Amino acid sequence: xxxxxxxxxxxxxxxxxxxxxxxxxxxRKHYQRLFxxxxxxxxxxxxxxxxxxxxxxxxxxxxxxxxxLAIEAGENWFNQAFANGNHYSDxxxxxxxxxxxxxxxxxxxxxxxxxxxxxxxxxxxxxxxAPLPYKKGKIAxxxxxxxxxxxxxxxxxxxxxxxxxxxxxxxxxxxxxxxRRGQLNFSCAICHVQNAGKFIRSERLSPSLxxxxxxxxxxxxxxxxxxxxxxxxxxxxxxxxxxxxxxxDNLRNLxxxxxxxxxxxxxxxxxTRK
Amino acid sequence: xxxxKIRIKQLKNDxxxxxxxxxxxxxxxxxxxxxxxxxxAHYIQELTVKHNDKVxxxxxxxxxISRNPYFAFKFKGGKSGxxxxxxxxxxxxxTASEKKHIK
Numbered sequence: 001x002x003x004x005x006x007x008x009x010x011x012x013x014x015x016x017x018x019x020x021x022x023x024x025x026x027x028r029k030h031y032q033r034l035f036x037x038x039x040x041x042x043x044x045x046x047x048x049x050x051x052x053x054x055x056x057x058x059x060x061x062x063x064x065x066x067x068x069l070a071i072e073a074g075e076n077w078f079n080q081a082f083a084n085g086n087h088y089s090d091x092x093x094x095x096x097x098x099x100x101x102x103x104x105x106x107x108x109x110x111x112x113x114x115x116x117x118x119x120x121x122x123x124x125x126x127x128x129x130a131p132l133p134y135k136k137g138k139i140a141x142x143x144x145x146x147x148x149x150x151x152x153x154x155x156x157x158x159x160x161x162x163x164x165x166x167x168x169x170x171x172x173x174x175x176x177x178x179x180r181r182g183q184l185n186f187s188c189a190i191c192h193v194q195n196a197g198k199f200i201r202s203e204r205l206s207p208s209l210x211x212x213x214x215x216x217x218x219x220x221x222x223x224x225x226x227x228x229x230x231x232x233x234x235x236x237x238x239x240x241x242x243x244x245x246x247x248x249d250n251l252r253n254l255x256x257x258x259x260x261x262x263x264x265x266x267x268x269x270x271x272t273r274k
Numbered sequence: 275x276x277x278x279k280i281r282i283k284q285l286k287n288d289x290x291x292x293x294x295x296x297x298x299x300x301x302x303x304x305x306x307x308x309x310x311x312x313x314x315a316h317y318i319q320e321l322t323v324k325h326n327d328k329v330x331x332x333x334x335x336x337x338x339i340s341r342n343p344y345f346a347f348k349f350k351g352g353k354s355g356x357x358x359x360x361x362x363x364x365x366x367x368x369t370a371s372e373k374k375h376i377k
Contacts, residue, residue, distance in 0.1 A: 062279050069297050069342060224341065 020159055020170055022261055027261050028195075031209050034197055043210030044268045050197050051204050053239045058272065067144055067270040069216040070225040074145030077138055082127040088142070091123035099103050100150035106159065106166040113169050113252045117143060117227060121247075122177045134246035135230035138217045144225055147215065147269030154266060155213060156258045170218075173257030175207075182241030188254075203274070212259045214271035225270060228255060278360055278372035282292040282352075290352030290376060292323070294345045294360050310359065316366055321345070324359040352376050
């Protein structure tokens with residue numbers, strides 16, 4: 001009972017404090033209490049950091065992972081020139097290699113959070129190509145390749161002080177995370193903060209810390225590789241909430257908030273999940 | 275880019291583990307595209323695995339197997355330097371083959 005009150009207290013504290021670093025500290029302290037054996041880097045493995053049984057089968061899958069084909073396909077798409085001769089790499093810093101851990105980032109000129117998926121589609125539009133659908137297929141494969149080149153890099157999301165709108169976007173993401181919604185009246189935090197590690201029917205709930213490290217993911221449920229925003233949408237369906245659009249303001253801000261919470265955790269995408 | 279990826283591992287007691295991931299659409303012929311037209315059947319019919327030049331397994335496959343199929347099996351008698359060849363033939367007559375040596 002005391003533990004429950006304590007976690008409520010943390011959630012309450014996290015939702016009123018205004019300083020992202022303070023939020024981050026409280027967020028981590030909560031998980032530290034739930035899973036005292038884990039180090040920060042362990043959270044990159046998601047649910048498999050805390051569920052030993054499924055970790056075993058996951059490790060066998062990761063020895064010869066089903067997303068290998070997607071990485072290869074993604075590399076081909078990425079290196080293919082647009083009709084005007086330009087490449088994706090012309091639009092991205094460091095030619096797109098080993099940058100996944102720096103996204104989503106705040107863009108001052110556009111005044112919004114730019115995820116890597118959005119950056120890829122903006123690049124396509126700038127070069128006169130139609131944008132790709134965001135949930136699966138080509139874009140997931142390209143993101144898989146880019147994440148693969150960034151493996152092991154620590155997530156390093158910045159909220160620049162120079163632009164107050166960045167902090168606003170972060171706060172909106174946080175608000176979205178703790179806001180109850182849908183017919184079941186759940187917030188993200190109810191499952192992934194308060195009840196992380198507990199069973200929901202047969203499955204364990206994963207901790208939110210590290211939620212953004214392993215994307216895109218080959219989910220056994222999907223039987224293919226899909227993006228983080230596809231998974232966000234899946235969560236909305238499960239709590240019977242209104243379905244948001246992938247890469248909408250709300251979801252991008254949510255990704256910004258979650259990634260900032262996960263700063264310092266290595267990227268291990270693409271990965272496999274149940 | 276080969277459509278077959280192979281991993282080989284020597285286990286204890288003279289046992290060799292072979293795993294293969296094959297990129298193939300494996301269309302059943304019953305699926306429809308966005309316009310409602312049937313997507314023609316396209317699936318692997320026969321998969322052959324050779325150890326050096328000897329066929330060690332030969333499977334007849336149908337459309338019931340999922341896209342990008344994964345095969346894993348173990349056999350006895352594999353030695354370092356031996357060659358494992360995996361090849362398939364599909365119902366449209368396409369073929370692919372890939373070989374790998376045991377480490």
